[in-house]
Amino acid sequence: xxxxxxxxxxxxxxxxxxxxxxxxxxxxxxxxxxxxxxxxxxxxxxxxxxxxxxxxxxxxxxxxxxxxxxxxxxxxxxxxxxxxxxxxxxxxxxxxxxxxxxxxxxxxxxxxxxxxxxxxxxxxxxxxxxxxxxxxxxxxxxxxxxxxxxxxxxxxxxxxxxxxxxxxxxxxxxxxxxxxxxxxxxxxxxxxxxxxxxxxxxxxxxxxxxxxxxxxxxxxxxxxxxxxxxxxxxxxxxxxxxxxxxxxxxxxxxxxxxxxxxxxxxxxxxxxxxxxxxxxxxxxxxxxxxxxxxxxxxxxxxxxxxxxxxxxxxxxxxxxxxxxxxxxxxxxxxxxxxxxxxxxxxxxxxxxxxxxxxxxxxxxxxxxxxxxxxxxxxxxxxxxxxxxxxxxxxxxxxxxxxxxxx
Numbered sequence: 001x002x003x004x005x006x007x008x009x010x011x012x013x014x015x016x017x018x019x020x021x022x023x024x025x026x027x028x029x030x031x032x033x034x035x036x037x038x039x040x041x042x043x044x045x046x047x048x049x050x051x052x053x054x055x056x057x058x059x060x061x062x063x064x065x066x067x068x069x070x071x072x073x074x075x076x077x078x079x080x081x082x083x084x085x086x087x088x089x090x091x092x093x094x095x096x097x098x099x100x101x102x103x104x105x106x107x108x109x110x111x112x113x114x115x116x117x118x119x120x121x122x123x124x125x126x127x128x129x130x131x132x133x134x135x136x137x138x139x140x141x142x143x144x145x146x147x148x149x150x151x152x153x154x155x156x157x158x159x160x161x162x163x164x165x166x167x168x169x170x171x172x173x174x175x176x177x178x179x180x181x182x183x184x185x186x187x188x189x190x191x192x193x194x195x196x197x198x199x200x201x202x203x204x205x206x207x208x209x210x211x212x213x214x215x216x217x218x219x220x221x222x223x224x225x226x227x228x229x230x231x232x233x234x235x236x237x238x239x240x241x242x243x244x245x246x247x248x249x250x251x252x253x254x255x256x257x258x259x260x261x262x263x264x265x266x267x268x269x270x271x272x273x274x275x276x277x278x279x280x281x282x283x284x285x286x287x288x289x290x291x292x293x294x295x296x297x298x299x300x301x302x303x304x305x306x307x308x309x310x311x312x313x314x315x316x317x318x319x320x321x322x323x324x325x326x327x328x329x330x331x332x333x334x335x336x337x338x339x340x341x342x343x344x345x346x347x348x349x350x351x352x353x354x355x356x357x358x359x360x361x362x363x364x365x366x367x368x369x370x371x372x373x374x375x376x377x378x379x380x381x382x383x384x385x386x387x388x389x390x391x392x393x394x395x396x397x398x399x400x401x402x403x404x405x406x
Contacts, residue, residue, distance in 0.1 A: 008032040011035065012036075012037065014039060014090055014097045014098070016039045017098055020173035021174075031351055036070060038073045040074075041075065044397075045369075059343070059368060066366075074090075075373055084109060091123065094123065098180070106127070121197055122196070124198065125200065126201075130203060132206070144170045147204045156236045160230060173204070232244075238255070240283070241287045241292075245295045252304060253316070254314045258312070259274040260272055340365035370396065373391075377390075
């Protein structure tokens with residue numbers, strides 16, 4: 001804990017999202033000090049019961065733990081009239097409402113923008129979807145891999161004729177989360193200036209498409225076709241040699257080399273006299289193949305020492321175990337550690353931004369289901385007797401712990 005101020009201290013966010021993109025966006029707001037209230041069903045949000053990588057945890061699996069720190073949990077049945085009333089009362093106290101329901105669900109629950117903005121005209125209402133609020137794909141499943149495949153990005157790397165390769169992370173979810181986070185901050189700034197709330201819509205397809213600003217502009221403006229070669233170049237719109245190359249004991253990454261200099265370092269005389277900007281395009285597969293044949297002869301560390309000394313852009317290829325122990329990562333404080341009530345010591349990625357006067361911080365770990373129901377309902381006027389009655393009828397889940405999450 002720290003006494004330094006947080007940028008979003010005093011703002012309240014109602015997080016009615018599930019899975020990754022919505023919860024990740026809301027967590028970023030919580031990291032900057034917003035009071036994020038996670039509204040989940042009495043049995044807990046779906047992500048609590050769907051573990052990534054089989055990492056179950058003690059009471060909170062790692063998937064949920066990683067996406068829901070700095071939030072309080074109120075567990076309420078939105079299919080009941082009492083549950084809907086509770087959420088509307090919370091919305092009346094909120095600055096931001098975030099949901100990623102399937103199209104039409106928010107309206108059926110009475111939690112659509114028109115209904116909630118009538119209760120709170122200053123509300124910033126964020127609706128997240130896979131493909132858009134309407135249109136021919138509105139009812140398609142907005143799953144990460146499907147959006148990656150549709151975005152065109154998979155066919156910008158690898159060999160022609162071989163299957164496209166997805167990203168090694170949940171890229172569509174993560175990019176959409178960052179897009180929604182950015183949009184919330186912009187909408188709050190607009191509200192500070194004008195007093196107006198508004199509807200904000202974010203969809204995964206547009207988020208991934210606009211991420212490829214440069215690549216798609218090369219295609220739409222420059223008219224350059226997206227064609228993979230016979231060698232596994234890392235990007236169809238970047239000159240060779242560019243990619244990951246096998247060495248005698250592992251892999252290294254190499255990009256944007258001066259061909260004459262590279263030829264001298266790796267002992268490839270045919271590179272002499274070649275111009276990177278001309279021949280790097282016209283001889284892409286040949287340059288890649290000759291570079292690969294040379295680099296596989298010696299260990300990674302030897303090549304990196306020589307390539308970097310020659311001014312060639314090169315670097316190691318890490319696994320997660322290497323990344324966590326990297327000296328720059330340690331210097332940056334990229335990972336943070338904190339104690340969780342049920343999961344013990346948690347080590348997890350921290351914050352992608354630093355503020356000198358208003359730092360992001362972790363005030364609490366991911367909540368248990370309904371851990372803060374009584375506390376939150378008390379803030380909007382429900383006494384202990386009323387909360388106990390709601391819990392007894394199954395409208396809410398209320399769990400009081402002896403030890404609060406850190």
